[in-house]
Amino acid sequence: MTVTGWLQIILYCAIIVALTKPLGWYMTRVFNGEKTFLSPVLRPIEAGIYWISGVDDKREQHWLTYTVAMLLFHVGGFLIVYGVMRLQAVLPFNPAGQGAVAEDLSFNTAISFITNTNWQNYGGESTISYLVQMLGLTHQNFLSAATGIALAMALIRGFSRASMRTVGNFWVDVTRCTLYVLLPICIVYTLFLVWQGMPQTLGDYVEATTLEGAKQTIAIGPVASQVAIKMLGTNGGGFFNANAAHPFENPTALSNFVQMISIFALGAALTNVFGRMVGNQRQGWAILAVMGVLFVAGVAITYWAEAGGTSMLHALGLTGGNMEGKEVRFGIVASSLFAVITTAASCGAVNAMHDSFTALGGMIPLINIELGEIIVGGVGAGMYGMLLFVILAIFIAGLMVGRTPEYVGKKIEAREVKMAMLAILVLPLMILGWTAVGVVYPAAVASMANAGPHGFTEVLYAYTSGAGNNGSAFAGLGGNTFFYNLTLASAMFVGRFFMIIPAMAIAGSLAEKKSIPPSMGTFPTTGGLFVGLVIGVILIMGGLTFFPALALGPIVEHLAMNAGNLF
Amino acid sequence: MLREIRPAMVLLVVLTAITGLAYPLAMTGIAGAIFPAKAQGSLIEKDGKVIGSALIGQEFKDDKYFHGRPSATLAPDPNDSTKSIPAPYNAANSGGSNLGPTSKALADRLKQDVDKLKAENPNAPVPVDLVTTSASGLDPDISPEAAHFQVPRVAKARNMSEDQLNQLVASNTLGRLVGLLGEPRVNVLALNLALDRAAAK
Numbered sequence: 001m002t003v004t005g006w007l008q009i010i011l012y013c014a015i016i017v018a019l020t021k022p023l024g025w026y027m028t029r030v031f032n033g034e035k036t037f038l039s040p041v042l043r044p045i046e047a048g049i050y051w052i053s054g055v056d057d058k059r060e061q062h063w064l065t066y067t068v069a070m071l072l073f074h075v076g077g078f079l080i081v082y083g084v085m086r087l088q089a090v091l092p093f094n095p096a097g098q099g100a101v102a103e104d105l106s107f108n109t110a111i112s113f114i115t116n117t118n119w120q121n122y123g124g125e126s127t128i129s130y131l132v133q134m135l136g137l138t139h140q141n142f143l144s145a146a147t148g149i150a151l152a153m154a155l156i157r158g159f160s161r162a163s164m165r166t167v168g169n170f171w172v173d174v175t176r177c178t179l180y181v182l183l184p185i186c187i188v189y190t191l192f193l194v195w196q197g198m199p200q201t202l203g204d205y206v207e208a209t210t211l212e213g214a215k216q217t218i219a220i221g222p223v224a225s226q227v228a229i230k231m232l233g234t235n236g237g238g239f240f241n242a243n244a245a246h247p248f249e250n251p252t253a254l255s256n257f258v259q260m261i262s263i264f265a266l267g268a269a270l271t272n273v274f275g276r277m278v279g280n281q282r283q284g285w286a287i288l289a290v291m292g293v294l295f296v297a298g299v300a301i302t303y304w305a306e307a308g309g310t311s312m313l314h315a316l317g318l319t320g321g322n323m324e325g326k327e328v329r330f331g332i333v334a335s336s337l338f339a340v341i342t343t344a345a346s347c348g349a350v351n352a353m354h355d356s357f358t359a360l361g362g363m364i365p366l367i368n369i370e371l372g373e374i375i376v377g378g379v380g381a382g383m384y385g386m387l388l389f390v391i392l393a394i395f396i397a398g399l400m401v402g403r404t405p406e407y408v409g410k411k412i413e414a415r416e417v418k419m420a421m422l423a424i425l426v427l428p429l430m431i432l433g434w435t436a437v438g439v440v441y442p443a444a445v446a447s448m449a450n451a452g453p454h455g456f457t458e459v460l461y462a463y464t465s466g467a468g469n470n471g472s473a474f475a476g477l478g479g480n481t482f483f484y485n486l487t488l489a490s491a492m493f494v495g496r497f498f499m500i501i502p503a504m505a506i507a508g509s510l511a512e513k514k515s516i517p518p519s520m521g522t523f524p525t526t527g528g529l530f531v532g533l534v535i536g537v538i539l540i541m542g543g544l545t546f547f548p549a550l551a552l553g554p555i556v557e558h559l560a561m562n563a564g565n566l567f
Numbered sequence: 568m569l570r571e572i573r574p575a576m577v578l579l580v581v582l583t584a585i586t587g588l589a590y591p592l593a594m595t596g597i598a599g600a601i602f603p604a605k606a607q608g609s610l611i612e613k614d615g616k617v618i619g620s621a622l623i624g625q626e627f628k629d630d631k632y633f634h635g636r637p638s639a640t641l642a643p644d645p646n647d648s649t650k651s652i653p654a655p656y657n658a659a660n661s662g663g664s665n666l667g668p669t670s671k672a673l674a675d676r677l678k679q680d681v682d683k684l685k686a687e688n689p690n691a692p693v694p695v696d697l698v699t700t701s702a703s704g705l706d707p708d709i710s711p712e713a714a715h716f717q718v719p720r721v722a723k724a725r726n727m728s729e730d731q732l733n734q735l736v737a738s739n740t741l742g743r744l745v746g747l748l749g750e751p752r753v754n755v756l757a758l759n760l761a762l763d764r765a766a767a768k
Contacts, residue, residue, distance in 0.1 A: 139587030253749020476665030
């Protein structure tokens with residue numbers, strides 16, 4: 001670890017905190033339907049979209065209608081992605097002549113993109129055409145991100161409103177999020193990325209003759225426009241197989257730094273939106289503090305582990321940290337920081353290969369996802385995930401003092417706690433259940449790339465990433481098989497929607513409740529005690545659930561590595 | 568609920584057209600107009616022929632060139648399309664080795680490469696980036712230490728002085744951005760092009 005390394009980390013955190021308030025202010029205006037500086041341009045387009053699609057933007061929806069609208073929207077999104085992948089051979093923008101994508105891989109990828117997971121069983125440059133990259137993947141990057149934010153807004157409205165039956169209008173939330181938040185940022189961002197060296201072209205792959213006379217086919221394409229939304233929307237599915245480690249997908253140290261900022265920017269801002277909507281920004285800062293403590297702890301451990309290197313490197317006299325699977329332009333610190341950010345949020349882009357991390361360095365990304373990706377989290381998904389833990393923490397605090405718990409003026413009662421528990425239990429069910437199958441079913445065992453405990457971690461990571469809708473991988477695992485395509489798709493689907501439905505039920509039930517003013521007996525939720533309590537609940541829940549699995553994977557591998565065992 | 572079906576279909580089509588076609592195509596047009604060379608992949612031409620991209624690493628094996636990092640990229644086996652064979656710096660199929668910290672395969676390969684480099688230059692410690700594979704398999708850079716490490720070999724092959732080569736490496740070393748972001752590095756292709764020019768003088 002170096003001083004320069006820590007300065008990079010501190011600078012990163014400072015920029016995120018500085019962006020939270022202005023972005024939160026802007027997003028609050030957007031979702032309250034107020035005027036913004038972009039309204040003169042965008043309002044006519046927005047009105048036109050509502051007119052043509054028959055949306056009445058004044059009419060709000062009950063939580064059930066809101067949820068059904070969201071699900072219908074995803075059925076269509078699924079069909080589009082699946083359709084263009086299956087038909088890409090006969091569709092335009094396919095200069096590399098990619099053939100139709102297999103049924104199971106198309107199914108997996110379509111589920112993966114509508115759930116904001118963006119797991120890469122597809123090979124990017126080696127499998128899919130430019131049209132699929134744009135019409136299939138880029139479009140779902142926008143819409144799954146907009147959906148996540150819309151759902152978080154619905155839950156936030158549940159807290160901020162009183163005695164109302166509605167939680168907003170899904171169509172309006174998705175449209176406004178896309179038009180006012182995601183698109184304008186992406187347009188500027190794309191140009192920045194091209195300036196840094198990212199290709200943006202529909203031209204053929206380049207045939208080069210290298211300096212030594214060998215042939216090299218260089219894959220290019222409309223990369224920058226996709227990468228912009230891939231990072232901003234915490235999607236993470238790469239244009240190229242190597243994702244953000246590919247020099248075209250992340251050309252410079254600056255492009256890397258800005259990509260890391262864009263992963264956290266909207267998620268962090270949503271804490272401020274929450275504070276503003278419930279009438280006290282300190283409520284938002286308290287939640288950001290919970291996220292911040294867990295984040296910095298994770299960065300410190302991963303950075304320490306990667307900078308320390310592995311025993312096989314030490315045995316050969318190699319110093320300078322674990323550089324296997326990392327790029328020189330990022331080095332140890334920017335690779336470690338990126339890995340923690342991408343898994344804390346549900347982004348899943350990678351600028352280094354997590355599979356080649358040290359045992360403990362690779363365990364932190366795993367834990368980040370298993371805790372529910374509530375450390376900033378996916379855009380929207382992180383916010384509603386965190387609020388579920390807050391409900392649980394408040395409930396436990398209420399039990400301790402024997403009072404009905406309340407949070408930002410809402411009584412937290414049996415229904416909310418039951419729904420929160422249902423949503424939280426989805427992750428262990430999918431992760432541990434499928435991992436148990438994956439490590440004994442022969443066809444699945446054959447997909448492991450590494451032997452020993454590392455192979456187990458590959459499988460555990462795959463289902464963790466799928467159920468958590470993250471999308472990063474211990475990429476050695478050969479996931480493009482019938483078994484993994486289908487089981488991972490099921491983990492992604494259940495992990496996304498079976499968490500959303502209980503969260504929306506909470507939104508609906510909270511919106512109907514009266515708001516009660518704080519009294520002497522109200523537990524203050526803006527101070528250090530609250531922050532500590534929520535962190536405690538998150539770590540205890542995560543620890544109780546996943547420690548046994550982690551002990552079989554990264555922990556035993558760490559001990560084996562120090563004992564000099566190889567597999 | 569039935570009245571949600573029309574928005575579900577029409578809005579999806581409209582937003583798909585905006586985000587999946589209009590946006591990427593418009594950005595392609597604008598980016599191509601403002602940054603034409605970069606939008607095409609930062610290609611380098613020599614005598615009218617494309618010799619590579621400034622951002623993409625390429626394989627160097629000859630003693631008279633500086634070498635990049637090992638690459639773990641693969642290509643389909645021409646004899647059996649269900650299998651893959653090693654194809655270093657395959658820029659149409661990026662990827663890393665994905666070997667973990669207790670992998671015997673990785674330990675064996677590292678030992679082989681370290682022994683080879685030690686024989687080549689016994690006077691300096693082997694730089695870690697010169698024996699580890701990159702995440703993309705297309706890393707265009709090596710550390711300044713890794714470049715200086717190779718100077719004796721290149722000097723011998725080219726019959727040039729080590730001082731001259733060390734200077735060449737130094738002038739091709741890029742520092743951290745504003746002294747903070749990223750790591751010091753040397754672009755191998757740029758260095759070798761500069762080397763060819765220096766040797767021609």
